[in-house]
Amino acid sequence: MRGQPGRSVTSRVLALLDAFSPASPALTLSELARRAGLPLSTVHRRAAELLAWGALERGVDGRYRIGLRLWEVGSLAPRGLGLREVALPVMEDLYEVTHENVQLAVRQDLELVFIERIAGRHAVPVLTRVGGRFALHATGVGLVLLAHAPVGVQERVLAAPLERYTDLTVTDPGRLRRCLAEVRRVGYAVSDRQVTLDALSVAAPIRAPEGVVAALSLVVAHDRADPVALAPLVQAAGRVLSRALGGAHR
Amino acid sequence: MRGQPGRSVTSRVLALLDAFSPASPALTLSELARRAGLPLSTVHRRAAELLAWGALERGVDGRYRIGLRLWEVGSLAPRGLGLREVALPVMEDLYEVTHENVQLAVRQDLELVFIERIAGRHAVPVLTRVGGRFALHATGVGLVLLAHAPVGVQERVLAAPLERYTDLTVTDPGRLRRCLAEVRRVGYAVSDRQVTLDALSVAAPIRAPEGVVAALSLVVAHDRADPVALAPLVQAAGRVLSRALGGAHR
DNA sequence: ACGGGGGCTTTCACTGAGTGGAAGCTGGGG
DNA sequence: CCCCAGCTTCCACTCAGTGAAAGCCCCCGT
Numbered sequence: 314m315r316g317q318p319g320r321s322v323t324s325r326v327l328a329l330l331d332a333f334s335p336a337s338p339a340l341t342l343s344e345l346a347r348r349a350g351l352p353l354s355t356v357h358r359r360a361a362e363l364l365a366w367g368a369l370e371r372g373v374d375g376r377y378r379i380g381l382r383l384w385e386v387g388s389l390a391p392r393g394l395g396l397r398e399v400a401l402p403v404m405e406d407l408y409e410v411t412h413e414n415v416q417l418a419v420r421q422d423l424e425l426v427f428i429e430r431i432a433g434r435h436a437v438p439v440l441t442r443v444g445g446r447f448a449l450h451a452t453g454v455g456l457v458l459l460a461h462a463p464v465g466v467q468e469r470v471l472a473a474p475l476e477r478y479t480d481l482t483v484t485d486p487g488r489l490r491r492c493l494a495e496v497r498r499v500g501y502a503v504s505d506r507q508v509t510l511d512a513l514s515v516a517a518p519i520r521a522p523e524g525v526v527a528a529l530s531l532v533v534a535h536d537r538a539d540p541v542a543l544a545p546l547v548q549a550a551g552r553v554l555s556r557a558l559g560g561a562h563r
Numbered sequence: 564m565r566g567q568p569g570r571s572v573t574s575r576v577l578a579l580l581d582a583f584s585p586a587s588p589a590l591t592l593s594e595l596a597r598r599a600g601l602p603l604s605t606v607h608r609r610a611a612e613l614l615a616w617g618a619l620e621r622g623v624d625g626r627y628r629i630g631l632r633l634w635e636v637g638s639l640a641p642r643g644l645g646l647r648e649v650a651l652p653v654m655e656d657l658y659e660v661t662h663e664n665v666q667l668a669v670r671q672d673l674e675l676v677f678i679e680r681i682a683g684r685h686a687v688p689v690l691t692r693v694g695g696r697f698a699l700h701a702t703g704v705g706l707v708l709l710a711h712a713p714v715g716v717q718e719r720v721l722a723a724p725l726e727r728y729t730d731l732t733v734t735d736p737g738r739l740r741r742c743l744a745e746v747r748r749v750g751y752a753v754s755d756r757q758v759t760l761d762a763l764s765v766a767a768p769i770r771a772p773e774g775v776v777a778a779l780s781l782v783v784a785h786d787r788a789d790p791v792a793l794a795p796l797v798q799a800a801g802r803v804l805s806r807a808l809g810g811a812h813r
Numbered sequence: 814a815c816g817g818g819g820g821c822t823t824t825c826a827c828t829g830a831g832t833g834g835a836a837g838c839t840g841g842g843g
Numbered sequence: 844c845c846c847c848a849g850c851t852t853c854c855a856c857t858c859a860g861t862g863a864a865a866g867c868c869c870c871c872g873t
Contacts, residue, residue, distance in 0.1 A: 322572040383640060
């Protein structure tokens with residue numbers, strides 16, 4: 314084989330999947346090639362094979378999209394649909410009691426991924442999307458996940474510049490470090506207007522035998538928020554789920 | 564390369580993903596190799612690469628599972644999460660009005676795939692799973708999807724033996740053909756105890772510019788069911804979604 | 814402590830699946 | 844009618860991938 318030796322076929326195929334994103338879920342062959350950094354003919358051949366299997370689909374406009382078969386396989390991810398199936402009833406309970414936004418997220422590397430969300434039609438609008446990513450250092454769920462992440466992960470997050478979303482976003486590594494210690498101590502996290510100036514979130518950990526695997530939060534309008542009152546609710550829900558996952562209480 | 568010439572690397576990678584199923588979402592390396600029909604060393608190498616990217620994950624038990632990264636990419640499928648995002652509010656309305664099970668499905672080849680489900684805690688238990696498959700000829704959603712599928716697909720389904728789930732399952736191709744014509748004529752489908760003896764479902768099509776792309780249904784206990792009363796509800800919900808997808812009314 | 818076995822990991826020399834430049838093909842806009 | 848951008852096909856070269864076999868590890872029974 315010629316160009317770019319050292320790059321495996323598998324990595325090229327995965328690069329094609331990487332080319333898709335929430336912002337651009339439909340790509341032409343050329344866009345796909347450009348984003349994946351591969352020659353057109355290579356992409357053409359690999360895409361044809363993914364198409365045949367159902368990993369990609371092609372619309373009437375000729376653009377490639379992620380295919381249903383890949384969605385099906387993805388739905389077998391324990392930390393994806395698996396977690397959602399367990400958590401949804403509890404999240405619905407939490408919604409019924411509060412009528413506020415309920416969010417479920419897990420950590421993937423140095424970011425969080427939203428697994429499920431119940432958005433009350435009358436609750437504060439939140440800009441999160443199921444399947445979407447976000448930084449760990451600003452949201453309630455993020456703080457919980459970061460506080461219980463391996464030290465190596467924490468250090469890597471603290472070492473990188475912490476993006477500022479509002480004036481209240483914690484961007485100082487030292488302060489964030491103290492924040493995380495506090496989250497571990499009290500067993501829940503509060504993010505007060507650290508993402509948007511109208512929202513406050515309260516989050517609690519969900520434990521499995523191997524440790525904290527997910528976080529659950531309520532996102533409410535900051536001016537009608539009472540974190541101290543909400544925390545026990547979210548924590549209780551987290552404990553119910555921890556028990557369901559075998560992550561013992563305590 | 565040696566063994567099994569004619570098999571592409573990509574097809575081997577996809578065979579690994581195919582090895583996972585709702586019934587066995589966690590596999591050892593050997594199981595993976597056996598199911599994919601590939602030598603152990605080949606699987607070991609390919610799986611390592613999928614692991615590094617996040618398409619697979621490995622639990623404390625050493626078993627491979629579908630990774631979150633694949634779930635993320637899968638969530639970009641327009642017919643998966645995309646459709647769900649649009650449909651969920653309408654499905655919730657339907658649930659609020661009826662407090663019965665609401666199901667959303669699309670066709671994938673000769674089967675249907677459930678995209679979303681709202682299962683009332685007090686509604687009839689249904690055995691469907693989000694991400695799960697089912698035959699087209701028995702359920703309400705299946706009949707709708709089949710009735711509006713390309714003729715080639717219909718013929719292939721009709722040509723194969725139609726599995727019988729209950730005494731009321733339509734297994735005669737001729738009768739099924741008349742059934743489908745009726746579904747197209749009246750604009751909705753009723754499956755009365757054709758899957759289980761306690762349930763009845765009423766389904767309506769969801770149209771996009773390219774035709775019927777999904778189906779929506781209510782599943783109720785057969786003895787408290789009035790299909791004629793439910794049909795307009797489901798059809799109305801279907802039409803709301805069709806309009807949202809640009810699939811004009813009529 | 815010891816031996817056996819099942820499962821995972823690594824090695825190595827061979828080879829055909831994959832490559833990408835270039836040439837052909839579309840289709841739609843001016 | 845021609846041009847251009849994007850897609851598809853072709854072809855000779857070559858390195859990524861292959862799989863049998865050997866090595867390793869850990870658990871279980873004795």
